[in-house]
Amino acid sequence: MANSRFQYVRGFESEARLLPNTWIVVRIDGRGFHKFSAKHGFKKPNDARAINLMNAAAVACMNEFPDIVMAYGESDEYSFVFDKRTQLFSRRGDKIMSSIVSFFSSTYVMQWPQHMVDAEGQPEPLVATPHFDGRCVLYPTLENLRDYVAWRQVDCHINNLYNTTFWTLVLKGGLTEYEAEQRLVGTFSKDKNELLFSEFGINYNEEPLMFRKGSVLHWRRIPVTVTKEGPTSKADPTPVVRTVTRQKLTVIVDHCDLLQEEFWTEHADVFTS
Ligand code: ATP
Ligand code: ATP
Ligand code: MG
Ligand code: MG
Ligand code: MG
Ligand code: MG
Numbered sequence: 001m002a003n004s005r006f007q008y009v010r011g012f013e014s015e016a017r018l019l020p021n022t023w024i025v026v027r028i029d030g031r032g033f034h035k036f037s038a039k040h041g042f043k044k045p046n047d048a049r050a051i052n053l054m055n056a057a058a059v060a061c062m063n064e065f066p067d068i069v070m071a072y073g074e075s076d077e078y079s080f081v082f083d084k085r086t087q088l089f090s091r092r093g094d095k096i097m098s099s100i101v102s103f104f105s106s107t108y109v110m111q112w113p114q115h116m117v118d119a120e121g122q123p124e125p126l127v128a129t130p131h132f133d134g135r136c137v138l139y140p141t142l143e144n145l146r147d148y149v150a151w152r153q154v155d156c157h158i159n160n161l162y163n164t165t166f167w168t169l170v171l172k173g174g175l176t177e178y179e180a181e182q183r184l185v186g187t188f189s190k191d192k193n194e195l196l197f198s199e200f201g202i203n204y205n206e207e208p209l210m211f212r213k214g215s216v217l218h219w220r221r222i223p224v225t226v227t228k229e230g231p232t233s234k235a236d237p238t239p240v241v242r243t244v245t246r247q248k249l250t251v252i253v254d255h256c257d258l259l260q261e262e263f264w265t266e267h268a269d270v271f272t273s
Contacts, residue, residue, distance in 0.1 A: 019140075021084055022139060023140075024081070024086065024137075025136070025138075025145070025148060026096060026134055026135070027080075028080075028101050030076030033075070036076075037050065045164050045167040053115035054078060056115060057104050058071050058104070060103070062217060062251045063251060065080075066249075067088050069267075070267070071217040072214060075156070079152055080100055097136045104132060108130055153214055161193070162184065164211075165187075165192040167180075168200050173199070212255075215253055216254040217252065218252055219252070220249070220250055220252045221248065222248055222250040223246070223247055224246055226244055227243050229241045229242075
């Protein structure tokens with residue numbers, strides 16, 4: 001664009017770059033999803049369809065921005081961890097964060113009809129506008145980064161145990177929401193586990209991993225076999241059908257325990273301090 005006398009206002013823009021060699025984490029969170037989930041009849045305490053939709057949007061983000069090395073999701077939130085050497089948007093935090101939020105929100109809407117289907121396979125109508133806030137946080141050491149994801153996974157555990165107990169008291173125990181809340185005041189984890197087991201025969205540790213641990217997204221090389229047709233050499237032009245196996249980087253949706261060593265050992269090449 002040609003220069004004009006107005007051009008100087010550009011100088012008011014900040015181009016703040018995030019510190020080099022630090023882990024960039026973008027965390028997004030659905031705005032007002034308590035209301036949004038009620039309005040769309042999400043099953044309580046966990047609507048697996050809605051979690052799968054969040055996961056699908058996060059997988060799409062990783063494929064669009066391959067510098068994301070892992071992502072962790074629970075409830076209406078997702079954390080995206082970028083390679084600490086990423087040069088995406090010259091490490092401009094506002095561009096990185098806003099692009100993730102926007103891409104995630106759009107994918108959530110686009111994929112809603114595939115995931116949010118009723119028992120007859122009909123999509124639930126989307127009657128409100130899902131939107132997400134976002135923030136960028138920098139973690140200077142691998143220890144800080146591991147503690148960050150551990151913090152989110154522990155949050156998932158605490159919330160899920162509470163919600164599972166609360167909704168069991170309401171849906172199976174016939175308590176009102178107020179009564180269930182009162183019943184849980186001052187209880188510890190072991191009390192909730194005990195309540196679920198002794199009164200409802202529910203072993204919390206047998207609840208689905210996706211609900212208890214949240215979702216961990218990471219890359220893995222997967223062998224993919226494709227059939228090719230064509231000559232094998234210049235000397236022999238006869239077309240031959242053959243299968244070729246290639247290693248394709250694929251996003252894996254896992255529900256592993258991030259407080260354990262296993263995940264970090266498997267990805268030691270990415271997560272060096
Ligand atoms: P804020 O705008 O401050 O984030 P919020 O209403 O989104 O407010 P959160 O603390 O983010 O509050 O909690 C998200 C809420 O969304 C949960 O408490 C739960 O009620 C609901 N929710 C999200 N995902 C699901 C799901 N898969 N199944 C059932 N409920 C869900
Ligand atoms: P970047 O990701 O850097 O923003 P970009 O391709 O979006 O790259 P912009 O400088 O933002 O580049 O320009 C947007 C481009 O989108 C325009 O150059 C034009 O080609 C196209 N475009 C946007 N709106 C319209 C429109 N209403 N009709 C036709 N073309 C449009
Ligand atoms: Mg919030
Ligand atoms: Mg929220
Ligand atoms: Mg939330
Ligand atoms: Mg543009």
